[in-house]
Amino acid sequence: xxxxxxxxxxxxxxxxxxxxxxxxxxxxxxxxxxxxxxxxxxxxxxxxxxxxxxxxxxxxxxxxxxxxxxxxxxxxxxxxxxxxxxxxxxxxxxxxxxxxxxxxxxxxxxxxxxxxxxxxxxxxxxxxxxxxxxxxxxxxxxxxxxxxxxxxxxxxxxxxxxxxxxxxxxxxxxxxxxxxxxxxxxxxxxxxxxxxxxxxxxxxxxxxxxxxxxxxxxxxxxxxxxxxxxxxxxxxxxxxxxxxxxxxxxxxxxxxxxxxxxxxxxxxxxxxxxxxxxxxxxxxxxxxxxxxxxxxxxxxxxxxxxxxxxxxxxxxxxxxxxxxxxxxxxxxxxxxxxxxxxxxxxxxxxxxxxxxxxxxxxxxxxxxxxx
Amino acid sequence: xxxxxxxxxxxxxxxxxxxxxxxxxxxxxxxxxxxxxxxxxxxxxxxxxxxxxxxxxxxxxxxxxxxxxxxxxxxxxxxxxxxxxxxxxxxxxxxxxxxxxxxxxxxxxxxxxxxxxxxxxxxxxxxxxxxxxxxxxxxxxxxxxxxxxxxxxxxxxxxxxxxxxxxxxxxxxxxxxxxxxxxxxxxxxxxxxxxxxxxxxxxxxxxxxxxxxxxxxxxxxxxxxxxxxxxxxxxxxxxxxxxxxxxxxxxxxxxxxxxxxxxxxxxxxxxxxxxxxxxxx
Numbered sequence: 081x082x083x084x085x086x087x088x089x090x091x092x093x094x095x096x097x098x099x100x101x102x103x104x105x106x107x108x109x110x111x112x113x114x115x116x117x118x119x120x121x122x123x124x125x126x127x128x129x130x131x132x133x134x135x136x137x138x139x140x141x142x143x144x145x146x147x148x149x150x151x152x153x154x155x156x157x158x159x160x161x162x163x164x165x166x167x168x169x170x171x172x173x174x175x176x177x178x179x180x181x182x183x184x185x186x187x188x189x190x191x192x193x194x195x196x197x198x199x200x201x202x203x204x205x206x207x208x209x210x211x212x213x214x215x216x217x218x219x220x221x222x223x224x225x226x227x228x229x230x231x232x233x234x235x236x237x238x239x240x241x242x243x244x245x246x247x248x249x250x251x252x253x254x255x256x257x258x259x260x261x262x263x264x265x266x267x268x269x270x271x272x273x274x275x276x277x278x279x280x281x282x283x284x285x286x287x288x289x290x291x292x293x294x295x296x297x298x299x300x301x302x303x304x305x306x307x308x309x310x311x312x313x314x315x316x317x318x319x320x321x322x323x324x325x326x327x328x329x330x331x332x333x334x335x336x337x338x339x340x341x342x343x344x345x346x347x348x349x350x351x352x353x354x355x356x357x358x359x360x361x362x363x364x365x366x367x368x369x370x371x372x373x374x375x376x377x378x379x380x381x382x383x384x385x386x387x388x389x390x391x392x393x394x395x396x397x398x399x400x401x402x403x404x405x406x407x408x409x410x411x412x413x414x415x416x417x418x419x420x421x422x423x424x425x426x427x428x429x430x431x432x433x434x435x436x437x438x439x440x441x442x443x444x445x446x447x448x449x450x451x
Numbered sequence: 452x453x454x455x456x457x458x459x460x461x462x463x464x465x466x467x468x469x470x471x472x473x474x475x476x477x478x479x480x481x482x483x484x485x486x487x488x489x490x491x492x493x494x495x496x497x498x499x500x501x502x503x504x505x506x507x508x509x510x511x512x513x514x515x516x517x518x519x520x521x522x523x524x525x526x527x528x529x530x531x532x533x534x535x536x537x538x539x540x541x542x543x544x545x546x547x548x549x550x551x552x553x554x555x556x557x558x559x560x561x562x563x564x565x566x567x568x569x570x571x572x573x574x575x576x577x578x579x580x581x582x583x584x585x586x587x588x589x590x591x592x593x594x595x596x597x598x599x600x601x602x603x604x605x606x607x608x609x610x611x612x613x614x615x616x617x618x619x620x621x622x623x624x625x626x627x628x629x630x631x632x633x634x635x636x637x638x639x640x641x642x643x644x645x646x647x648x649x650x651x652x653x654x655x656x657x658x659x660x661x662x663x664x665x666x667x668x669x670x671x672x673x674x675x676x677x678x679x680x681x682x683x684x685x686x687x688x689x690x691x692x693x694x695x696x697x698x699x700x701x702x703x704x705x706x707x708x709x710x711x712x713x714x715x716x717x718x719x720x721x722x723x724x725x726x727x728x729x730x731x732x
Contacts, residue, residue, distance in 0.1 A: 092579040093570045099546065099583050100566060192540045334554040336539055340503050344534075345605060346527025346555025391541035 103390070110389045114399055118406040121413065122174070126166045128413045130421035133158050169306035173412045173426075174405035175318045176303070176371045179363035181404025182325055184378020185397055186363075187247075189332035190356045191254070191265055194383060195441070198364045199375030201269025203246045205276035207361075207368040208298055210242025211235055212280045215294050216287045233313045240317075240365025246272055247357050247364075301374035301427025303412050310370055317366040321359055322401055328356060329393035336391070374427045376434020377404050383441065453478050454615045454648045460499050460509035462492075469495040470506075471672045477617055477648035482640050484659045485652045487669030488693055493652045494535070496669065497621050500650065501532050514615060527555045528609035530617040531602040535625070537594060539586050545597050546582040549573055552604030560608055568607045569600075575638050576600035577631065591626035599623060599635055606642070616647040623651065624658070636662045656693075660684065660708045668692055681708050690716065 127133040141162050144153040153159060187196040198204045214235055250272060254265035284295050297305065331352035334342040342349050381403040382396060389395055411429040418424060453476035462470040470492045477483055485493050498504040500511055502518045511518040513529060549569050557565055573579040576596045581589065586597060606616055620639060624632040640662060643649040653659045659666060666680040670692045676683045689697050694716045702709045
């Protein structure tokens with residue numbers, strides 16, 4: 081070391097080593113606990129619903145499918161429900177939850193504020209509007225142009241575009257000279273959300289009965305339409321994203337100091353910001369296309385993780401993905417169980433959990449000026 | 452040889468010129484201190500020298516290479532910057548804030564080496580005892596020392612890439628108590644003693660005189676005097692630039708200049724007419 085200080089290894093240096101080791105251990109425990117919770121909820125989810133199947137039975141079916149058990153089990157009605165109905169729904173829910181929580185964490189990093197969330201600031205509404213427009217207008221266009229029904233694969237791109245436009249608009253409105261005003265961000269988000277909502281209403285007005293049912297589904301959010309086909313469209317968008325996100329961790333950490341400081345630290349600020357906006361739009365677009373507008377996942381999950389292991393994005397981002405998956409899978413179990421044999425739209429469940437949480441977060445911050 | 456050379460820098464934004472025709476060189480091993488009244492353009496000059504702002508006219512060269520030509524990462528290895536105010540939206544610990552100094556330049560370092568760098572920097576800045584505390588809960592002065600530690604981390608990690616380095620400090624002691632003011636400036640000077648160039652923006656003239664190898668006096672965007680402190684400071688300059696009358700004496704035994712403000716003159720409104728050239732002559 082060339083820093084000119086006393087070279088005696090001090091007691092505080094030893095304390096420092098203990099401190100960092102403790103922090104690392106905490107991270108490992110958090111990862112293990114969250115992964116365990118997520119797997120447990122997944123197992124429960126495959127068994128839960130109007131047609132209840134014991135977790136042991138579910139495990140047997142899964143083992144059989146993987147080739148470790150009697151294959152005749154696979155012909156049972158239970159196996160059909162588990163593998164063809166609940167499995168795609170479970171995986172879709174996990175992917176959507178991971179995507180939403182990650183985009184929440186990314187937006188909070190980008191805006192340097194823990195209150196940013198794609199659902200709250202109108203990004204989901206924008207994606208929802210674009211999805212609605214794709215359903216209503218795209219359907220007409222496809223029927224007249226190609227004499228065919230709109231393929232599902234078009235929807236994520238429509239929703240992605242909507243998410244991208246609203247994220248960019250929000251960023252441009254709320255950020256001046258590298259500083260983001262959170263009051264402006266939240267208010268602009270309300271305005272953008274309302275605008276998107278009114279346009280979605282307009283689309284509902286001109287749509288036919290079948291489209292109207294689809295639109296209702298979008299606005300409340302539901303995993304009810306899950307299928308392997310849908311999953312095969314959403315997974316190729318969300319999975320690469322989950323792997324791309326850790327690349328942003330260092331940059332986002334540095335950005336917490338401010339844009340100028342991140343630049344001084346040697347971080348390619350503009351590239352990080354552009355990538356974060358793109359990934360948020362992609363994640364929100366894909367999840368809105370697959371499951372409609374589901375709120376509050378992006379704010380609840382990253383916040384709880386920050387509370388338990390701190391704000392370092394290296395851990396925050398992957399743990400948000402796992403936690404988001406766990407939250408949505410759990411919420412979906414509730415959605416299927418409370419009004420058996422019918423089911424609630426999952427957006428209702430997440431809002432019921434998330435809205436009080438958000439209020440608590442606001443009250444806890446104490447001074448309004450700190451917003 | 453100068454590590455950084457700025458020639459005829461000017462910076463205008465929306466019709467007002469914040470820096471005009473500033474030239475200076477940062478020498479290896481030297482501490483340069485920039486002083487001047489509020490709004491004199493000190494921070495803007497610092498932003499031009501660090502590359503945060505691009506000059507409207509003039510060039511900044513580091514070891515012969517024009518600043519915009521140096522890739523961001525390499526630039527980060529060559530110079531570290533501590534800015535004035537630093538707020539954090541998230542509850543980072545002191546240790547984590549110091550580690551942010553390594554996010555860009557420390558990629559190649561091993562984990563053990565990183566911990567060593569961070570521990571050393573926290574020790575130098577006198578905040579190692581606060582390592583586990585949340586940055587947001589610290590006092591302004593403590594936060595400032597943590598930011599100093601962060602800049603030290605960056606400098607130390609960058610040293611394996613670039614030997615000729617610069618440390619920029621923008622009013623680093625504004626919230627510090629007397630003891631920490633001196634210890635921070637001592638640490639900065641010892642970094643210069645190891646061969647780096649150090650540039651500090653300060654308000655306290657006595658500290659500036661004590662610590663500067665080279666003093667730069669700014670007024671209304673221009674450098675009105677620069678050189679060895681005791682050679683350039685005189686009553687006329689101080690009256691013209693700072694709008695105060697001072698009693699100006701020398702302390703035994705070394706004859707170090709000592710300034711005691713006596714009375715303020717009418718402060719000049721921005722854009723007002725001041726006998727600039729007369730003062731610097």
